[in-house]
Amino acid sequence: MHLCTEAHLNYLYIDLYVHIKVRKHITQFNSCEETCLVGPEFCLRGKPSVSCSIEVPYIKSVMAVSLSYDLLLLLVISSLDWSSTPGSAFLTDHNRMTSSGRSEKKQQKRERATPVEPHFTECMSRDLETFRCWWSPGTFHNLSSPEELRVFYLKRNSPSSEWKECPEYSHLNRECFFDANHTSIWIPYCLQLRGQNNITYFNEDDCFSVENIVRPDPPVSLNWTLLIVSPSGLSYDVMVSWEPPPSADVSTGWMRIEYEIQYRERNATTWEALETQPHTQQTIYGLQAGTEYEVHIRTKMKGFPKFGDFSDSIFVKVTEIPLRESAVLLTLVLTFGVAGILILIMLIVVSHQQRLMMILLPPVPAPKIKGIDSELLKKGKLEELDFILNGGGLGGLPTYISDYYQDEPWVEFIEVDEEDADCGEKEDQKSSDTQRLLGLPQRSVGCFSADSHPDDDSGRASCYDTDLSEQDTHLLAASLLPGQPEDEEAFLHPDEKAPASETNKSPLIQTESEGKPTWINTDLYAQVSNVMPSGGVVLSPGQQLRIQENTEKESQKKGTLGEDTSKLNKPQFQLLVVDPDGSGYTSEITARQISTPPSSLVPGEGYQTIYPQPMETKPAAPSEPNQSPYILPDSPQTRLFAPVADYTVVQELDTHQSLLLNLPTQQPPPPCLPQHPLKAPVAIGYVTPDLLGNLSS
């Protein structure tokens, strides 16, 4: 909104955004569209769809008034000078309003409401070349004859134009016709009626331009053709075509016309309208067979709002074709059947998804090893796998050690399998499982070919291979069996028996009793005779021998890492203490320290489980960092003459079928060791690999 300060403005434009009901001598109205009845076309705009205006002379501003200003408005209104005549603002309302249907209503209302003066009812052009206007004489003038009213028009194409009289009257119709010579497009015309005595009835609203009042004629020659019928035969499409109105000059492009089709069923009341389009044919879709339809068309100028009259109606009807129904039914049944079957299949598939997946895509068998997460079998986790396999945890597998210590040939593993039987030709049945298990040197010397044992990993040496590894294993085995009192023999091979060539690989074991190998008592059960104040436990007096032997060996072991094992050490006994708090297993180190000749010392029959037992402590050896502190007792003092053990182990069956509880200690170790590699300690898991490692280091 802006302030119009031009001098030639002498009207007030009031723009009201609020619905107002104004009474008094102003006709009541509800909305601007309905009742612009008042003489000076006074109207307050309630809804922003139609514009009306009021005129107040001599005021020169535009205002926007809100509801709170309605009183002010009333004052203003009351002071209005109703200067404009209550003529028909018909033509201008035609121009401005978007729907042309209301104009007739207004006109009627106007006529009914108040006594009106002669005014123009309508001006219309059909072809943009001529136009005509109709007037009505009004109600309160008693005109003797229609000719008394004269029409004058003004063409405002120049400032100095004058009012001219209508070029062609048709008093019968009260119509004034302007032919082509008197018609100019794009130029405003103003019309007025003059009665007798130069009474002029002029409404300034009756000014218009011809292009704005064009209402083209309806099209002609309507006809329709059947386009297509649906497969069910129930609906069809129809193409309606027509000719443009002859009065409208479309061919020269002077008029550009749009058409609007409307159709309805024969007995319906409302019409269906399709979108206006400029072509002379259009398709109506979806008509029902068997129903008659009525179709008519109207036109309008492109870019202008006014429609012309409707054309004459044509009737469209297509009869049904009942024969197709069966086919339709059949197709319907088939379709639904197929759909139902598909749904069933889908349901089955969905419900048995798992099984179907198993059938269609069977799972790939993955390697499964007990105790090993198959994750580890993936790339890059070989070390962990090795670690686990080789005894990283306590749940190691039996075969892991062989892989772990493959490059340490002094490690030999117990292998208990049926193939040992063939080796046992010379063995008598006296060889017990324990002996076999421990790989103790059998009494029978034979059968020690490495060939009899196909297991490559065992690293078996030949029978006469006095590899110290055998000794180690024997040691191992021996250590695991708690020794019998008094019956220990150094389990270790006397060192002189080991050829120097082999000793390089086993740097550790210095356990060499000088010709006096003592057996380690392979007693699995031992009685604790005494508990040392240092924490060691004296198992039985017989063990002390061993202890003494191993003591020296232990110290030797500590000092001669990697040294040649040809050194002979005094056999010493060593008290082995298996730390109960630790792994509870005797370390292999300690086991090896305990030198026992691989004689025919046979532990008691039966397979004795080796379980951790607190054993004598190893004296004065630098203790292992974690487990099995070895405390070597002072040899003489700790010698205890233990009482006889409450239990003992049958070592061997004599030739006379008598039980040998304690094997003689002087028994020379057989030259050959059984080829049973000792595997038990590690396999059973009693020895921790770090102790093994200590051994090896």
Add this chain to the structure above:
Amino acid sequence: LPGLDPLSAVWVGIICLVFSSRLSTMKAASICPNDQTGCHLLPLANLFDRVIQHSARMHGISDDLHSEFELYFLPSKNQIGRVSRNCHTSTILTPNGKENAQRIAREELAEIILKLLVAWRDPLWHFHQSMSQHDEFTNFSSNKSLEMSDMVHELRKGVLKVVEKMQMLGIISNSVGDTGSPEALLTSDSAEWRFMKDYDLLYCFRRDSNKIQNYLKILKCRIVPKHGC
């Protein structure tokens, strides 16, 4: 190019040559191979159609804006009567009827169209400026006014192209000069449009856009009548 070995460069060169030769031949080849009588007018008819569509759209926008303007401002009733005095394009003599439009020479008609288009270039631009300053107007209106002002520009260029084509085809003489200098045309009226109110401007433009649309259509149907009249 670093990665381009000579062989591929040769291939690329060959392909480029082939395409360029094809393109040049395509330029030379016209739409009318047999050179039929009406065939060479087809592109002109297409041009006309596009221009007429453009002008129709322009008229539509101006109509929308005009009615929207009436919602915000209630003009007085005799605005219609008074406007004709104020339209700055009133000085341009335009045919006001069908016979006049058909009788007038084609060149003159084209020239009138161009004059009209030129005359509205500045006023519409200023109208858009003033519109955008008013807060009451929605963005919709502001966009429309900008679109309108652009369309006048585009339409003028299009009509110039059509005129060129017609001159090239020999349909009209070369007397239709370049009417691109608005100052020469509107010496007397140059300032008048500034005093017009916005509403009057819109009304005038609505009328003039209808004129332009009509004239273009008449021109087309006079020159290429067989192509959709």
